Amino acid sequence: MPLLEHFDVVQWQSLPSPDAFCARHGSDVRVLITNGMAGVPSLCRDALANLALIACNGVGYDAIDLGWADARGIRVINTPDVLSADVADFAMALVLAVFRQVPAADRYVRENKWGRQGAFPLARRFWGSKVGIVGLGRIGHLIANRAAAFSTQIGYTGRRQQDGVAYSYFPTVLALAGWADVLIVTTPGGADTHHLVSRAELEALGPQGVLVNIARGSVVNQSALIDCLESGQLGAAALDVFEEEPHVPESIIHSASTILSPHIASATVQTRQAMAALVVDNILQHINGKCLISPVN
Amino acid sequence: MPLLEHFDVVQWQSLPSPDAFCARHGSDVRVLITNGMAGVPSLCRDALANLALIACNGVGYDAIDLGWADARGIRVINTPDVLSADVADFAMALVLAVFRQVPAADRYVRENKWGRQGAFPLARRFWGSKVGIVGLGRIGHLIANRAAAFSTQIGYTGRRQQDGVAYSYFPTVLALAGWADVLIVTTPGGADTHHLVSRAELEALGPQGVLVNIARGSVVNQSALIDCLESGQLGAAALDVFEEEPHVPESIIHSASTILSPHIASATVQTRQAMAALVVDNILQHINGKCLISPVN
Structure with a gap:
């Protein structure tokens, strides 16, 4: 996983207590990777005080509140075209x-x-x-x-x-x-x-x-x-x-x-790899202070 | 069924005894409608002494012996294109x-x-x-x-x-x-x-x-x-x-x-109607001494 070379990566679903994590490490989180149905979990919205980028793995971003992100100065990217x-x-x-x-x-x-x-x-x-x-x-x-x-x-x-x-x-x-x-x-x-x-x-x-x-x-x-x-x-x-x-x-x-069918319109091995690569590339651009490849806002 | 207006139609599958039918009426049969898998039942080949046209409902005619048909002067049609x-x-x-x-x-x-x-x-x-x-x-x-x-x-x-x-x-x-x-x-x-x-x-x-x-x-x-x-x-x-x-x-x-799938590549209502219409039109052309629309031989 290319992200591990550059970042500390925490998997939300594997956290024993998301609350405890947010309280302790929330302000360290710079990037959140999510999708258009899950969006940003409400319990971490305030705790992630230094969140700078939301990377949406998918083209739809309906569950991501762009008004809130804009107000907080958080950039949002998605993965159009590749899927x-x-x-x-x-x-x-x-x-x-x-x-x-x-x-x-x-x-x-x-x-x-x-x-x-x-x-x-x-x-x-x-x-x-x-x-x-x-x-x-x-x-x-x-x-x-x-x-x-x-x-x-x-x-x-x-x-x-x-x-x-x-x-x-x-x-x-x-x-x-x-x-x-x-x-x-x-x-x-x-x-x-x-x-x-x-x-x-x-x-x-x-x-x-x-x-x-x-x-x-x-x-x-x-x-x-x-x-x-x-x-x-x-x-x-x-x-x-x-x-x-x-x-x-x-x-x-x-x-x-x-x-x-169980929401699989983009669910091929090749396209999920391309989506993941685009998420990673956007994050690397962001961290290096360069232009986002597929910005939403 | 348009054929009933012009012909006596006998359904092979509904015959109590195909043998008896062939012995009694075989020489009256002028047209045989079949498909590319069923072909011409071997037991009626000789009995249908005046058979003049084999109409194959489908594009493939692999079970129809063209050499035998040619030798007997029997014309064969199929239903290409429409399917x-x-x-x-x-x-x-x-x-x-x-x-x-x-x-x-x-x-x-x-x-x-x-x-x-x-x-x-x-x-x-x-x-x-x-x-x-x-x-x-x-x-x-x-x-x-x-x-x-x-x-x-x-x-x-x-x-x-x-x-x-x-x-x-x-x-x-x-x-x-x-x-x-x-x-x-x-x-x-x-x-x-x-x-x-x-x-x-x-x-x-x-x-x-x-x-x-x-x-x-x-x-x-x-x-x-x-x-x-x-x-x-x-x-x-x-x-x-x-x-x-x-x-x-x-x-x-x-x-x-x-x-x-159970051999349904051409099995739509619209196409099966078009195939049947082409079979009927070929038969009417033949009976009226006109050119066949989709001859095989």
Whole structure:
């Protein structure tokens, strides 16, 4: 671990008493490494009096209070770009898995139903579909590139229409959901996008519609999603993220219309190494008084 | 069913005695609808004295003896093109599922392991991989188009290098397997491609290599595949086809390195309707003395 060459590294989870550590060593801590869900533990906010850098291992930093960090003069970095292509790959893996029923087909063969029950039910064609992207940022663009190779039509929504982008722009998520066969959520998390996809949007997506969420659980109203899946008002959902991870409601687990994964859109060996290297490089730049590579504030 | 408007239709599987039917009505049969695995049942070959057209519902016609059909003056049609994009979609669904472990991740969440056992093991990056395509026909080209959108390198092998194709050509499957991270088999079935991918090719693909077969089970030496998966000489396999369908060997079913599906690469509602329509249109052309739309011979 390259950090050990330069720093004393303390692992928060392995501390017998985080309180005692903060009381005794809090003012020695210069750098905190965290992620966008964990943020900065509230009990150490005041104790870390000399905290100068928060390094967020991931692109989303929704649990990090930027107002507080700014007020304290604390710099924040994240790890954008290095994970974007993996997340886009995984979004496409989920889209194809839900249209073509990959996990159910795998179970069908493993449970020896092919010989006994005959042909697997026909699935749904993906190519030629209308693909709606909620939030056309770095990851959204990479998803659009990939999806376009499947002869699809691409639409998107976001704060504004983007110059030089040929995909169809929709001013609201509701309008995009009404047009799309599959809606892929790729926005940041946080208060600005909380429940951006709620009951009205899911009903507009409709009984044949597919929701794919590789962003944050908070962006989708999970109880509305459960209702719409149970009533058949929404066709299917492929979910990598949930409102209270790692808790996944029983009704989502038992639904035949869901494909689920444990927040792994960027979870490849290569990308996690690249993210860790970017965290380390940012910290070394900071300590050496040089420019941060991927600053948030 | 449009055929019923024009013809007396007999369903082979529903006959109490195919023998008795052939003896009594065999010479009345003008058209036989079958698929590339079932072919023409041997017991009716001679009885169908006036058979004029074999309509193969599918692109592969490996079980249809073209020499015999030619000698008898029987025309054969199949259903190419209409299923190609679905098969390419499904190949990509399997590729992404195996690299990113979609079925295992889905099981992990459903079995409530996320909360109890923590993070799912890191998977393997797909983008940037070397993708080797065995048989760059219509389907192979559509797979290459799709895979290229994931920033991959594309290589292929086939009977000859194709003009105007920028992908890297390899003269043998063995050479392609030695270069590729993932080998996608898209050849026709039949004697010409029997066990084209065998032990040497699987070992060349190697302990990190991935085999994807959406062609025919006969193209891959299944017992060599089982050996290489068990010994770890091959990394993983995603298989839509098998040597003795619907039988799948227990060792393939119980392997943690396989993703399996019951021969569904073209099994979407839309494509099966298009295939059926093409079969009917060919039959109507034939009966009306017009040119066949998709002749094989």
